[in-house]
Amino acid sequence: MLAGFLLLLLHTAVDGESTCSYQDVLNYLNLTKNNELYSMTRPVKDYTHPTQVSLEVLLYAILDVVKIDQTFVPYVWIFTKWQNEHIYWNPNDFCGIKTVSLPAEILWKPDIIIEEMTEKDKAPLSPHLTIDSNGLVHVQDDQVLVSTCRMHIFKFPFDIQSCKLSFKSVVHSVSEIQLVRHLNSSQATEWSREVMRTQYEWLFINLTVTNKTVSMFDFQQDVMIYTITMKRRSLLYIVNFILPILFFFLLDLASFLISDSGGEKLSFKVTVLLAVTVMQLILNDILPSSSDRIPLIALYCIGIFALMMLSLLETILVMYLMEKVSASEDNNSRGEKKLTHCACICDVSSDGTPTELQKGSISQLKEESHAEELREVLEMLAVLLNSRKEEAKPEYWTRIFSG
Amino acid sequence: MLAGFLLLLLHTAVDGESTCSYQDVLNYLNLTKNNELYSMTRPVKDYTHPTQVSLEVLLYAILDVVKIDQTFVPYVWIFTKWQNEHIYWNPNDFCGIKTVSLPAEILWKPDIIIEEMTEKDKAPLSPHLTIDSNGLVHVQDDQVLVSTCRMHIFKFPFDIQSCKLSFKSVVHSVSEIQLVRHLNSSQATEWSREVMRTQYEWLFINLTVTNKTVSMFDFQQDVMIYTITMKRRSLLYIVNFILPILFFFLLDLASFLISDSGGEKLSFKVTVLLAVTVMQLILNDILPSSSDRIPLIALYCIGIFALMMLSLLETILVMYLMEKVSASEDNNSRGEKKLTHCACICDVSSDGTPTELQKGSISQLKEESHAEELREVLEMLAVLLNSRKEEAKPEYWTRIFSG
Amino acid sequence: MLAGFLLLLLHTAVDGESTCSYQDVLNYLNLTKNNELYSMTRPVKDYTHPTQVSLEVLLYAILDVVKIDQTFVPYVWIFTKWQNEHIYWNPNDFCGIKTVSLPAEILWKPDIIIEEMTEKDKAPLSPHLTIDSNGLVHVQDDQVLVSTCRMHIFKFPFDIQSCKLSFKSVVHSVSEIQLVRHLNSSQATEWSREVMRTQYEWLFINLTVTNKTVSMFDFQQDVMIYTITMKRRSLLYIVNFILPILFFFLLDLASFLISDSGGEKLSFKVTVLLAVTVMQLILNDILPSSSDRIPLIALYCIGIFALMMLSLLETILVMYLMEKVSASEDNNSRGEKKLTHCACICDVSSDGTPTELQKGSISQLKEESHAEELREVLEMLAVLLNSRKEEAKPEYWTRIFSG
Amino acid sequence: MLAGFLLLLLHTAVDGESTCSYQDVLNYLNLTKNNELYSMTRPVKDYTHPTQVSLEVLLYAILDVVKIDQTFVPYVWIFTKWQNEHIYWNPNDFCGIKTVSLPAEILWKPDIIIEEMTEKDKAPLSPHLTIDSNGLVHVQDDQVLVSTCRMHIFKFPFDIQSCKLSFKSVVHSVSEIQLVRHLNSSQATEWSREVMRTQYEWLFINLTVTNKTVSMFDFQQDVMIYTITMKRRSLLYIVNFILPILFFFLLDLASFLISDSGGEKLSFKVTVLLAVTVMQLILNDILPSSSDRIPLIALYCIGIFALMMLSLLETILVMYLMEKVSASEDNNSRGEKKLTHCACICDVSSDGTPTELQKGSISQLKEESHAEELREVLEMLAVLLNSRKEEAKPEYWTRIFSG
Amino acid sequence: MLAGFLLLLLHTAVDGESTCSYQDVLNYLNLTKNNELYSMTRPVKDYTHPTQVSLEVLLYAILDVVKIDQTFVPYVWIFTKWQNEHIYWNPNDFCGIKTVSLPAEILWKPDIIIEEMTEKDKAPLSPHLTIDSNGLVHVQDDQVLVSTCRMHIFKFPFDIQSCKLSFKSVVHSVSEIQLVRHLNSSQATEWSREVMRTQYEWLFINLTVTNKTVSMFDFQQDVMIYTITMKRRSLLYIVNFILPILFFFLLDLASFLISDSGGEKLSFKVTVLLAVTVMQLILNDILPSSSDRIPLIALYCIGIFALMMLSLLETILVMYLMEKVSASEDNNSRGEKKLTHCACICDVSSDGTPTELQKGSISQLKEESHAEELREVLEMLAVLLNSRKEEAKPEYWTRIFSG
Helix, strand or coil, X not given: CXXXXXXXXXXXXXXXXXXXXXXXXXXXXXXXXXCHHHHCCCCCCCCCCCEEEEEEEEEEXXXXXXXXXXXXXXXXXXXXXXXXXXXXXXXXXXXXXXXXXXXXHHCCCCCEEECCECCCCCCCCCCEXXXXXXXXXXEEEEEECCEECCXXXXXXXXXXXXXXXXXEECCCXXXXXXXXXXXXXXXXXXXXXXXXXXXXXXXXXXXXXEEEEEEECCEEEEEEEEEEEEEECCXXXXXXXXXXXXXXXXXXXXXXXXXXXXXXXXHHHHHHHHHHHXXXXXXXXXXXXXXXXXXXXXXXXXXXXXXXHHHHXXXXXXXXXXXXXXXXXXXXXXXXXXXXXXXXXXXXXXXXXXXXXXXXXXXXHHHHHCHHHHHHHHHHHHHHHHCCXXXXXXXXXXXXXXX | CHHHHHHHHHHHHHCCCCCCCHHHHHHHHCCCCCCHHHHCCCCCCCCCCCEEEEEEEEEEEEEEEECCCCEEEEEEEEEEEEECCCCCCCHHXXXXXXXXXXXXXXXXXXXXXXXXXXXXXXXXXXXEEEEECCCEEEEEEEEECCEECCCCCCCCCCCEEEEEEEEEECCCCCCCEEEECCCCHHHHHHHHHHHCCCCCCEEEEEEEEEEXXXXXXXXXEEEEEEEEEEEECCHHHHHHHHHHHHHHHHHHXXXXXXXXXXXXXXXXXXXXHHHHHHHHHHHHHHCCCCCCCCCHHHHHHHHHHHHHHHHHHHHHHHHHHHHHHHHHHHHHHHHHHHHHHHHHHHCCCCCCHHHHHHHHHHHHHHHHHCHHHHHHHHHHHHXXXXXXXXXXXXXXXXXXXXX | CHHHHHHHHHHHHHXXXXXXXXXXXXXXXXXXXXXXXXXXXXXXXXXXXXXXXXXXXXXXXXXXXXXXXXXXEEEEEEEEEEECCXXXXXXXXXCCCCEEEEEHHHCCCCCEEECCECCCCCCCCCCEEEEEXXXXXXXXXXXXXXXXXXXXXXXXXXXXXXXXXXXXXXXXXXXXXXXXXXXXXXXXXXXXXXXXXXXXXXXXXXXXXXXXXXXXXXXXXXXXXXXXXXXECCHHHHHXXXXXXXXXXXXXHHHHHCCCCCCHHHHHHHHHHXXXXXXXXXXXXXXXXXXXXXXXXXXXXXXXXXXXXXXXXXXXXXXXHHHHHHHHHHHHHHHHHHHHHHHHHHHHHCCCHHHHHHHHHHHHHHHHHCHHXXXXXXXXXXXXXXXXXXXXXXXXXXXXXXX | CHHHHHHHHHHHHHCCCCCCCHHHHHHHHCCCCCCHHHHCCCCCCCCCCCEEEEEEEEEEEEEEEXXXXXXXXXXXXXXXXXXXXXXXXXXXXXXXXCEEEEEHHXXXXXXXXXXXXXXXXXXXXXXXXXXXXXXXXXXXXXXXCCEECCCCCCCCCCCEEEEEEEEEECCCCCCCEEEECCCCHHHHHHHHHHHCCCCCCEEEEEEEEEEEEEEECCEEEEEEEXXXXXXXXXXXXXXXXXXXXXXXXXXXXXXXXXXCCCCHHHHHHHHHXXXXXXXXXXXXXXXXXXXXXXXXXXXXXXXXXXXXXXXXXXXXXXXXXXXHHHHHHHHHHHHHHHHHHHHHHHHHHCCCHHHHHHHHHHHHHHHHHCHHHHHHHHHHHHHHHHCCCCCCCHHHHHHHHHC | CHHHHHHHHHHHHHCCCCCCCHHHXXXXXXXXXXXXXXXXXXXXXXXXXXXXXXXXXEEEEEEEEECCCCEEEEEEEEEEEEECCCCCCCHHHHCCCCEEEEEHHHCCCCCEEECXXXXXXXXCCCCEEEEECCCEEEEEEEEECCEECCCCCCCCCCCEEEEEEEXXXXXCCCCCEEEECCCCHHHHHHHHHHHCCCCCCEEEEEEEEEEEEEEECCEEEEEXXXXXXXXXXXXXXXXXXXXXXXHHHHXXXXXXXXXXXXXXXXXXXXXXXXXXXXXXXXXXXXXXXXXXXXXXXXXXXXXXXXXXXXXXXHHHXXXXXXXXXXXXXXXHHHHHXXXXXXXXXXXXXCCCHHHHHHHHHHHHHHHHHCHHHHHHHHHHHHHHHHCCCCCCXXXXXXXXXXC
C-alpha cells in the first residue's frame, strides 16, 4: 500500500499540470474509500452539534394500490441534504471547483427510513452523490416504496385514501439528527402535480407535510410525515359492476308484470338471481377482505340479492296459494261442470238466463266452502306484506287475489 | 496503509481542537472496519462468560396471512441489546460522549434467527447500530418476517390463529448465548396495540412470550417464543359466501310450495343448484387445501348441496309416481270418459244422481286395480322419508298423494 | 502489500519476455482495482471539460405490457461510450494493443438512469467493458427495463401506445455530462427492426429519439428521450370477446321473432343476458381500471347489456298487456262462450251464418268495453317506442297488438 | 496494515490478562479474514487425503408442492461437518476453549449443491459456523429448497409423491470429497417427524437416504440422495370436486324418471351438464398439464360428461321418435276421432260395447300402418342400448315404447 | 500485510513437512485474491492469441414455458473450459497434484452471455472452479435460464416449439474469444435425454448446435446457438377443452330432432350456447394473446360458436314462420271449426263420409289462401339453407314444413 501510494503520487506527478482535477480536491480532503473518518460516524466535529437533514419528497407516480394487502406503492423522488463538517475546501485553490460528485458508498449517510416501508427499494439506487465546497452533501434517490397503508374501504369505489410516509432515523435521537424541509405542503403538491406521470386508477389530490417529535421508551426522535391523499376513479367500477347489478334488479322488479300462472316467471327470476351470483365472482375479486365494517358495495350487492330472493319466495307462495284455490275450485266445479254442461243441454229448450243464475249460486257455494281456507291465507299474506314496503306494487298481486 | 494511517493522524492533528469528535472514541477503542477483534468472535474477555442477549419484539403490522401456503407475514420491530466486553470508555474523557452510532457490519452480532422464517427479510435493514460507553450494543430492526405457521382452519372463517416466532441462536449453546427480555407478555401486547398499524383481515388479540431451553443432539439452546394470537374478521365471508348459499337453500326449501305438476319446479331447483355450483368457485379460491379435517365451511357447502340434490331427486321421484298414477288413470278413464260422457247425454232425460254414483264406482274400481302398484310406491317413499327429517313439510307432498 | 507488490514485479519479470501482454498496458496506466483516480471522480483533467456520453438504444424485444399496472417491459441493448481522460497509451509501445477489456467495476461510469424505470435491471449485467488506446470507454448492456408508461386505453383493443425512456444523469448538470447520439430516429427504428425478436402482443411501429435540456430547481440537465411506439394486435380480442358479445346481441335481436305468448321468449332472452354476464368476467380480466374516460369496449359491453335489458323489459310489458287484454276478453267471453256454444246447438235446426254474425257483434262489444284500457296501453307503448329506434322491427309487435 | 497489526498487538497486550479469549485462539491459528490458507483451497495437508463431509438432513416443513411447475419446496435443516486439517489447538493452552464460532465466510466450505435445486436459497443463511479444537468444522443451515420434482399425477388426488434431493459436489471428484452420514433412513424419518411443523396439504411418510458414486464423462463423484415420500391429503378434493360431480351424475341418472313428453326433461339435463362445465373450471385450476397419461380425475370428469351427453342425445332421440309416432297417430286418428265421437253419439240409442270393439280395431289398423316405421326405430334403439350398459333402467323407456 | 505474509510463511514453515499441499501450488503461481494479473485481463501472454472457450450445454429439465409472456425456462448444465496462459506447474514438483479447485471469483472468466436471457440466474452459482496443471480452467454451472422465445401458437395445442439459446461474448471480438465445442448435435441430444428430469408439459425432441460468426457495426463475434426443439403434450387440452366443446356441438346438432313447436328447443340450444361461453373462460386462460394469425383453436371455438348461433337463429325463424302459418290457419279455421263441429252434429242423422269430404275441401281452400305467403317463406329458407351445408339433416325441418 505504501508502494502503491508512492506510485500513485508519482503518476499524478507525471501529469502534474492538471491542477484543475477533481482528484486534487479529494487528495486535499484525504477522501479515500478506506478513510474511516468519512464513513464510520456522524460527520460532526463536536458531538453536540445535531446534523440537520433536509428532506424534500416529490411524488412522481402512483404505481399500485393493492386493496387486498393494503399496500401502497408510490414512486417518489427524495432529495436529501446535510452538512458534513469534515468537508471544506476553498474553490479558489482548485480552479474554482465548487462541487464534486462521488460514489455514494464512501460517505456517511443518515439512516433515514420510512416506517411504513415493507420491501427493500426495487428501483436502481443512485450510484453518485455530490459534495459542495462548504461541506453540504446532496443525495437524490428515485425510490419505489412498497409501503403498508391502512385503507378505509367502507365507501369503495367512491373512497378517498390517505397514505402516510413517516421518515425518521432508526437509531439517532433528536439531539443527533433533526429533520427539516424547505417546501411546504402546497409547494410539494404543486411540484408533484408537475412531475407526476401515471396515477394508476387514482386521482392525486394533495401532499401534506408535517413535522413532529415522537418519544418511545424515553427516546426522542424527529419524524417527518408526508401524507398522500388521493381519490379513486370509480367510473369503471360503476360501468362494470354497479350498473349491471342495478339492471338485474330492474329486471327483477319488472318481473312482477309477468303472469303468475305460467312457469316462466319462476324460471325468469331464478335466472336473474344466477346472473347476480356470477357478478359476485367479480365482487370477490375486487373487494379487500380486511374491514371491520361491511363495505357499502357489499351491502348493495347482498341487499339486492336479498330483495330478489324475497320477491322470489313471494312469487312461489302466491303461486302455491293460487294453485290451492284453483284446485279446490276444480274439485267443486268438476261435478258442477258436468251439471252446467248437462244443464246447458238441458236448457236448450228454455232461455239462457237461469244458467247464469245457477252458476252464480254455485260459485257462491264454492266460495263459502273455502272461506276459512282463504282467511288463513290472507292472514299469512298480511304478515308477509308488512315485511316488505320497498317494492312498488304490493297492491298488484293482492288485487289478483281479491279481484 | 502505514502511509495512509500516518496521513490520517496528521489530518486529525490538523483539526486537533476537535476532542469532542466521535472519531476520537473509535481511535481510542481502535475500532476500525478491519479490526477483527470486533467482528470475528463473541465479544467476551473470558470465554466462560455467556453473552446475554436482550430481545424485545413489538408487532407493528400484520401484512399477510396466506391460507394456501400457511404463511404468516408480520411486520415486527425487534430491539436487540447485548454486552460487548471489548468496548468501554469513560465519557468524561470524551466531552461526555455516551453513545456512538456505527455502521452495523463492523461489529459481531449474535446469530439469532427465527426458526419459522422462510424468506430473507424484505424490509430494508437498519444500516446503523449504537454502542454505549459501558459496552452495550443496541440494534433495532424493522423486519418483515415471512414465516410458516400451522393454521387450524376447521372453524374457518370463525377461526383464531396462533403463530409462533421462535428466536434462537443457530450455533451457540446456552453457555454462550442466553436470551433475556424485559417486557412481559401483557406489556408486549399493550405496546403492540399502541404501535399497530394495519391488521389485514385480522384482529390482533395478544402477544405472549415464553422462554425455554431446548436440547437437540445433546446441545442445549435458549429459545424465546413469541406467540401472536389473532382472530379473523369473518364479516365479509359471511356476507359474500355464507349468506348467499343460505339464501339459495331457503329458495330450495321454498320450492316445495311449487306445484309438482308443471315442469317449472324441476327447472327452478336445478338452476338454484347451478348457482350454488358457481358459489363453489369462490369457496375453491378462499379455502386452503391443507387440512386433515374437512373445514366446517366445506361441510356446510357440500351439506347444503347434498340436501338440495336429495330434494331434487325426491321431486323427480314424486313426479314420476304422479305421472304413472295419472297414466294408468288415463288408460282406465279413457274408455270410462266416453262412457260417462255418453252417459251424461244418455241421462239427460233422467236425473243427475246416478251419474255421480256411476263415476264413484268406476274410480273405486280404478283404485283397486292400482292398489298393489301404489303400495310399492308408498313403501319406497316411506324409506325415503325416514332418511330426511330436517325438511319442514314432509307431510305436504304425501298429502298430495293421499289427498 | 509492499512484499506482494515486489513479488508481483518479480513474477512478471520471470516471464518478462511477454511484452505483448494486456497487463503491461495496465501497469503502464497504473490501472488497479484500488487506484481511486479511476473509480472515484469524473475522468477529466480539467473539471470544466464536460464528459460527452454517447448513447445508442436498440429495441431487442417487447417482453410485457401490463395494462393493469401501466408497466412496459422492453428488452433493450444500450451502447454507451465516453472519454476517460486518464487513459491513453501508444499502441506501438505495446505490440499494437489497441483495446483492452476490463472488469466493469474498476472504472468510473456515468450515473445515467432511466427516469421511468421502476425496478432494478433483472437481466445479467455485462461484467466487462472495453477501453481504447485513446481513452474511449465502451460499455454494452442488455437491459430488461421495467418501466412505467401512461397508457391510453380509450380505444382498447385498437390502441396505439407510446412509451418513453428518458435517459439522464442523476447528479451531473449539463456542464458535466452531455448526452449525444449518432443514430437518428429512422436508423434506430431500422436497426431495431433487424434485431427484434419477440414483440409480445404488439406490433413495433417506430423508435424516435429526441434530445433536450430540462431544468429543475435551477439545475440544467441533458435528457435523451427514446419513444417506442407500438400497435396492439387486436385480432384475438375480436375473436374472443367482441364477436361473441355481438353474436349474443344478434340472438337477442332475433328473439323478436319468437312468439310473445309462450314463456320461452323470456327464458331465451334472460339466458342470453346471463351469457353476456359471463363474458363480463373476461372483460374484468383484460381491462385496466386506470382511466378517466370509459374505454369504448366497456361502453360497447354495457351498451349491448342495456339494450338487451330494455328489450327484455319491453317483452315483459307486452306480455303483461296481452295477458290483461286476454283476461278481460276471457271474463266477457266466458259468458259469451256458453252463449255461442248453446247458440251453436240452438242453431242446429237453422243455418250456420247467423252464428258468424253473432260472434262478430259480440267481439265488437268486447273491443268497445276495453277501448279506454287499450288507449292507455298504446300511449305507454308510444313513449317506449320513441326511446328505441336502433332495433329493426318495432312494427312487429305493435302489429301483433293492433292486428 | 503493519501499523494496524502492531497496534492490535499493543491493544490486546493492554488487556493482556484475558488469556481465555477466543481471539487468542484465532491469533494462534493466524485465522484472519485475509489468510488465504483457510479460504482458498481444500483444507488438507496432503492433497491425497479425501475430505469426508458428513451430511445430515432433517425435514422441518413441506412449504409448497406446485403441481403446475412440478416444483417441490421443502424447508430442511442441513447439518454439515468436515475436517479442516489446518485447524488444531490444545484446549488446555486456552483455558479449556474447545469450540469457537466464526463468521461463515472466512473458511473454505465444500461446494455441495442439490442437483434438483432451481432457485437460490430464500431463507436467511446462518452467519456463523463453529470450529472444534481438533479441526472439525460444523455448519448448520436452514434452507428453503425450491427444487424440481417429477410428479406422477395419474392417481391425483390419491397420489403419493417421492421427491429427491441429490447432494453432490460440483467440481470435486470422489478422491477429493466423500459424503458420509450417521443417521440412517429410519432415524432421519423419526427425527423429521419430531421437528416437523407444517406439512401443507401433504402427509409426510418417510425420508430415505442412499449413497452412491456416479460417473459422468469419466469423472467419479459421491452423491447422497435423500428421498422424501409423502401422501396427498385428498379429503378436500373429494368434498369440493369429486362429490359435486358425482351428485350431478346421480341427478342425471335420476332424470330418467322424468317424463319424456314435457320439455322439462331436456331443460333439466342440459342445466346439469352446464353445472358440470362450471366444475371443469375448477379442474382446470387444480390439474397440472404435464402428463403423458391422462389423470384418472380427468377421465372421471370427461367420462361423466360423455355419459351425460349420451343420455341427453338418447332423450332427444326418444322424444323425436315419440313425437313422430304420435304425429302419425294424430293424422290417422283425427279422422278417426270424429268417427268415434260421432259414433259415440250415434250409439246413444244402442249399447256401449261395440264402441270399444270399434276403437280396438281402429288402433290395430293404426299400429299396422306404422309397423315398418317402428321396426326401424327399434333396431336403432337396440344398437344404442348395447352401447350403454352402465345405466340402471334401460328397460324403462323401452317399456314406454312397447307399452 | 508484510507482517501477515511473514507470519504466514512462518506458519507454513512450522508444519513445513506438508509439501503436498494445494497451497504450495498457489504460492508457486502467486495466485492470491488480490493478484490482478489473474482477474483483470484476458489470460494470454500475447494479446494476438485468441482464447478458445469450449462450451457444452446439456438440458437437465424444462421448467416452464409460459405462453403469455413467450418465456422459456430451461434448466441447463453448462460446461465451460478455456486456457489460462498464466497458469502452469509441473505436477511432479508438487507430489503429483494435477488439479486444484479454487473459489470462482479469483480468476478471469469469459463474459459469455445468452442473448435471449431476460433474468439473472436464479439457481445457486457454483462457488468453485478447477484449474489444471497445464492451465486449463474448468467451470460447471447449473443454470436456470429465463429466456425469451418466439412461439408459434397457430397449431396450439398440437404445436412444436424451437427455442434458441445464443451464447456469445459481450465485448470480445472473434479475434479475442472463439467458441468451440466437442459434442455434436446428436451427442448433445443423447446426453440430454440421459440426464433429463422433468419436462413440464413438453416432450423434448432434440438439441441442435450451430456455430456462426456474426458482425454488427463492423464487429465480428462468434456465436454458438443451441436450439431446443420440443413438442407439447396436448392430451390434457384435448380432454379438458376440445372434447367438451365438441360434445356441446354434437348436442346442438342433435337438437334438430327436438320438435320446433314447444319452447324447449330454444331453451335447450341457448343453454348449450351458454355452456360454450363458460368454456371460453378456459380458452381465455390458456391462450397467449401474442399472435398475428388467429390460432386454430380459437377458430375452432368461435366457429362452433357461430354455427350454434346460426342454427339458433334458424330455429327462431322457423318457429316464427310456423306460428305465422298456424295463426292464419287458426283465423280461417275458427269459423270453419264451428262449422265442422256443428256439421258433425248436424250430420248425426246422415252418414259420416261427407264430413271427410267437407274437411278435405276446406283445408284445400286454406292452403290456397296461404300459398303466396308460403312461397315467400320457402324462398327465404332456400337462401338460408345454401349458407349451411355442414349440418346433416337440412331436409328434416323443410319436410316438417312441406309435410
